[in-house]
Structure formats: structure tokens, C-alpha cells
Amino acid sequence: MTNSDNSLRSSRSNVTMATLPKTAVPAGIADPVESARAELKAALAAIEVKGNFPRRIDKASKRAVGKARAFADRNPAAATAASVALAAVVGGAVWVIARALSR
Template sequence: MSTEIPVPRTAVPLGITDPVEKARAELKAALSAIEEKTNVPKRVARATDRGVTAARRFHRENPTGAVAAAAGIAVAAGLVVWGFVRLYTR
């Protein structure tokens, strides 16, 4: 009974002996790697998901700190907007 191990899209499976098949597999893996690297919206979505997960974990472990951090971010954003408006109106 042979069970195949799943191979990532960006990898070349082992055991290919035919040079043409190996070249095709290498090209397919290279193109997949390029697609993964250049797909910015997908990478941003993954980074956002990681950030949301980390923020939720921080909130569960330290609710007071999470509220303080949110308030600090809101104050900083308000100060930045206030500074830009002040510079613009002068």
C-alpha cells in the first residue's frame, strides 16, 4: 500500500526520472513560487489575519492593556490628523 505525501505547489516531487517531466515539474514549481511572491493582495490578507489573531490573543490575555493600547492608538491618530489640519490651515 503506497501513500503519496502531498507536495507543496512550489516544490518539485522526488523520484522523477524522465528529464522532460522533471523540467515541466521544475517550471511549474518556479511559476507557482513567482505567483506566491508577487500576489500582494494575498500576502496582505495573510498578514492582516496574523495581526488580527495576535490582537485577539493579546486582548484575551490582557484586556486592560488592549484597551489602553487602543486608546493610545486613537490619541496618536487624532494628533496626527490635528497636526495635518493645523499645517494646512496656516
């Protein structure tokens, strides 16, 4: 079964693949070959989820942006102060690195 066949029912079990997470193995598979295929598919999906760093970074940055926007909506003065402080820290770090490299 491929990823595009998630909505198809397994011939040996009455569990649909669409109701389970991508990394789960359905219970009740009696055939050892089908069980091994389901375990391999789940293991490969788990490796893909854990190993796909660009996707994980994208999701984490979207969460951070959402939290920052919610914080700015609740407390605009603190958000402005945090932005100025962050800019000062980044500017200071760039200055220190540039000075160290120029010596």
C-alpha cells in the same frame, strides 16, 4: 498537469503532487521534459505566492487580528490602554497632516 490535477499521480514517478507543497519539485523524475515542466510549475507557483500582495496582506492582517484578540482576552486593561494610545497617535498624525496642508 494543471492545478486541478494535483491529486493525479505522475506517470514517471510514484510521488503524488498532493503530498508536496505547491512550490516544491518532486524528486526522482527521470524524464528531462517532465522535470523541466515540474520545475517551471514550481517556479510559477513560487512567483504567484510571493507576488500576490493582496493575499499576503489579507493573511498578515488576519494574523494580527488574531494576536490582538488573544492579547485582549489575556489582558483587557492593557488592550484598552493600547487602543486609546493608538487612537491618540492616529488622531495626532491626522491633525499634523491637516495643519501642514492648510498652511
